[in-house]
Amino acid sequence: MTHHTDADAQARPPLSEQELSWAADRLGALSTAFSNRVVGQSALRTSLLVAMLARGHVLLESVPGLAKTLAASTLASAVDGSFTRVQCTPDLLPSDIIGTQIFDQSTAAFRTELGPVHANIVLLDEINRSSAKTQSAMLEAMQERQTSIGGVVHPLPDPFIVLATQNPIEEEGTYVLPHAQMDRFLLKEVLDYPDVSEELEVLNRIEDGSIDAPAAPAVSTNDILTLQNLTRRVVVDEAIKRYIVDLVAVTRHPESALSDSAARAIEYGASPRASIAFMAVARALALLDGRAHVVPEDVVALRHAVLRHRLVLSFEAQAQRVSPTDVIDAVFKAVPTP
Incomplete structure (x- = not known):
């Protein structure tokens, strides 16, 4: 590669x-x-x-x-x-x-x-x-x-x-x-x-x-x-890269940004592969939309598909049938859009 x-x-x-x-x-x-x-x-x-x-x-x-x-x-x-x-x-x-x-x-x-x-x-x-x-x-x-x-x-x-x-x-x-x-x-x-x-x-x-x-x-x-x-x-602005990294960081330290119950749902956060994936996906979506630069919506659009297999939910969350999509949405709500 x-x-x-x-x-x-x-x-x-x-x-x-x-x-x-x-x-x-x-x-x-x-x-x-x-x-x-x-x-x-x-x-x-x-x-x-x-x-x-x-x-x-x-x-x-x-x-x-x-x-x-x-x-x-x-x-x-x-x-x-x-x-x-x-x-x-x-x-x-x-x-x-x-x-x-x-x-x-x-x-x-x-x-x-x-x-x-x-x-x-x-x-x-x-x-x-x-x-x-x-x-x-x-x-x-x-x-x-x-x-x-x-x-x-x-x-x-x-x-x-x-x-x-x-x-x-x-x-x-x-x-x-x-x-x-x-x-x-x-x-x-x-x-x-x-x-x-x-x-x-x-x-x-x-x-x-x-x-x-x-x-x-x-x-x-x-x-x-x-x-x-x-x-x-496709151009990715520094602010968008920062946004991606902040989002992935919340999955690793959920207690810093999420409510107690949402934070307890995450056992392990996403690796740097998630940040790389967010940037690659955002670029592809921008091109699909006919744009030469990434906008925050490109990062948000496929958030579930990028993160759902990269988060490990806690045993407690699995027992309560907490859905990964809800956890991902909570992460996105916690980080202000640039």
Whole structure:
């Protein structure tokens, strides 16, 4: 991962009107391609676009049947990228995901067979069903953007985005994702059931066949790489950075700013990854909104998705079924907006 210093930022020119309108055009095309096949799920669409712009990964929590696979494959075809889906099971081995070396009889030599993680968009279904060893292999690939098979390093394609799903209902035979690994996901989105009109629309689209029509590529993978570079050039004012850091600080020292009951709900606060995520997400949202600079609303907009998997609630809070969203809202109320 390349780290950009402040000198880099100074060297990066602010976005021009021309670049902003090009970005709006490409993002509009992507958004339309998504909505043409996936009914409703606007929060999921925003999260996927943000993750793509910010080079992040998304953890999706939802019951089965809410079009997660459709959303991921639609996104892949809309960006003209490759898509793979891995159904996680307890017997899945790291080599099943990363790839392995196979002895080829005809040449009497080993050849490398790359695994399904070598795709632009990878859907890991029910990641909490795979063993800790397989989870860590996957998370290493997400973090390093490369895999090593038989001592040879294979870079992953660019753009590369992982959507991992977990089903909150079945706990049987699942391995809970360790907190440190959840932290590697830029966003955690919780999907809800569609409303009645959306569900009717799903039935109508199934009937007229439009849901099965393959999505034509709306943009190219090169467009996505350009959009990612533009996102990095969105200006984040010093006051906004300060706002982000103050928010994350409250999660670590809740007693300093929250009411006693809200403070007791937080066992562990968020790591610096949360601050980095807030800045990356805010930049992506600004570009999605056609702006060359971040406003405080960009930090607030996806606050639940950025923080819900980064806070550890106390045992007492869990026993009282305190929702993470309420705790996050309390944190945001405690810090004045710049």
